[in-house]
Amino acid sequence: MAWPELQRTQTGGYRFSRKELSEIGVSVLILTLAFTIFFSGGIDGLATELGRSMFAYLFVISFLAVLTAFFFHEMAHKFLAQRYGCWAEYSYYIIGLLFAIVTSMFRIIFAAPGAVIIGGPITEAENGKISAAGPATNLSIGAIFAVIYFASRPFLIPVFPHGLDLAGIFYLLAWINIVLGGFNLIPFPPLDGSKIYRWNVAVYVLLVLAAVGMFAALYLL
Numbered sequence: 001m002a003w004p005e006l007q008r009t010q011t012g013g014y015r016f017s018r019k020e021l022s023e024i025g026v027s028v029l030i031l032t033l034a035f036t037i038f039f040s041g042g043i044d045g046l047a048t049e050l051g052r053s054m055f056a057y058l059f060v061i062s063f064l065a066v067l068t069a070f071f072f073h074e075m076a077h078k079f080l081a082q083r084y085g086c087w088a089e090y091s092y093y094i095i096g097l098l099f100a101i102v103t104s105m106f107r108i109i110f111a112a113p114g115a116v117i118i119g120g121p122i123t124e125a126e127n128g129k130i131s132a133a134g135p136a137t138n139l140s141i142g143a144i145f146a147v148i149y150f151a152s153r154p155f156l157i158p159v160f161p162h163g164l165d166l167a168g169i170f171y172l173l174a175w176i177n178i179v180l181g182g183f184n185l186i187p188f189p190p191l192d193g194s195k196i197y198r199w200n201v202a203v204y205v206l207l208v209l210a211a212v213g214m215f216a217a218l219y220l221l
Contacts, residue, residue, distance in 0.1 A: 014078075014079055014082050015082065016089075017089060019089075020089045020090050020091070023090060023091060023092040023114065024071070024074075024090055024092075026092060026094075026097070027070070027090075027092045027097060027113045027114055028063075028066055028067065028070070028071060030097040030098070030100065030101060030113075031062075031066045031070055031097065031100060031111060031113055032059060032062045032063045032066045033059075033062075033101065033104075034097075034100040034101050034103075034104040034109060034111065035058075035062035035065055035066060035104070035109065036055060036058045036059045036062040037101070037104040037105055038104040038107060038108075038109050039058045039061065039062060040054060040055060040058055041107065042104065042105050042106055042107035043105040043106070045107075061169055061172065064169075064173060065172065065173055065176045068141050068145075068173060068176075068177055069138060069141070069173075069176045069177045069180045070113065070180070072137050072138075072141060073134040073135075073137055073138055073180065073181075073184075074090050074114075074115070074116050074134070076133035076134050076136070076137040077115075077116040077118075077130055077131070077133055077134050078090060078116045079133075080129060080130045080133045081116065081118045081122075081130050084122060084126050084130070085120060086118050086119060086120035086121075086122055087118070087119040087120050088116050088117070088118045088119075089116065089117055090114060090115070090116050090117075091114050091115065091116075091117050092113060092114035093112050093113060093114045093115075095112075096111060096112030096113055096114065097111065097112075097113050097114075099111065099112065100112075100113070115190075118130065124198065124199055125199055125200075127195055127199065128195055128196050128198065128199020128200055128203070129199070131192040131193075131195035131196050131199070132192065132196045132199075132203060132207065134181075134184060134192055135181040135182075135184045135185050135192055135193075135196075135207055135211070136181075136207065137181075138177045138178065138180050138181030138184070139177070139178060139181040139182075139207065139210050139211055139214065141173075141177045142173075142174045142175075142176075142177035142178035142181060142214055143174075143214060144174075145170050145171075145173040145174035145177065146170075146171075146174040146178075146214060146217065146218060148170045149167055149170035149171045149174055149218075150221065152166055152167045152170060153167045155167070171218065174214075174218060175218055178211060178214045178215050178218070179215070181207075181211055182208075182211035182212070182215060185204070185207055185208050185211060187204070193208075
């Protein structure tokens with residue numbers, strides 16, 4: 001932990017180092033590329049004319065998915081930790097990012113992009129709240145996109161070629177955020193769920209119920 005950085009955080013709000021900004025940018029770019037390959041149908045899909053023609057459109061959608069589901073999740077952890085006076089900085093895991101590219105070629109997404117590293121004195125309650133901030137952000141964003149999806153579903157509004165419509169994009173963004181939020185609630189280290197459960201079982205159960213409820217709504221309604 002760099003003590004001068006901790007002092008600035010306590011008195012000056014939210015801080016980013018140049019290294020952190022660089023690693024955030026690399027993580028967003030690689031994850032966006034991985035999701036684009038995945039949505040294109042993997043390496044087989046990219047070999048087709050349709051997959052290649054859709055690549056740029058799917059890249060835009062993938063960027064929105066990564067921005068809302070990954071970036072906002074990590075920043076929720078970081079900003080709340082800094083609000084509590086901690087040093088907090090995102091650090092990527094390059095092997096996990098590259099593994100996402102490899103798995104996406106086989107139409108599977110498995111990524112361990114990195115995490116916000118936190119330093120400084122902190123209570124169990126504060127640690128639980130910091131951990132809950134990420135999944136809660138995903139579920140909140142997922143709920144917003146789900147509401148927009150249900151509202152726009154009666155209207156077929158094509159925005160991309162080959163059958164991609166606006167309602168479908170909202171559905172996809174809602175689904176990715178809800179799934180990521182729910183996955184992070186699994187109560188085993190190092191996932192957020194283990195720290196939330198240790199801090200407050202009631203909050204943990206409410207978040208799990210919210211994730212399950214929204215996931216079911218997307219499939220059943």
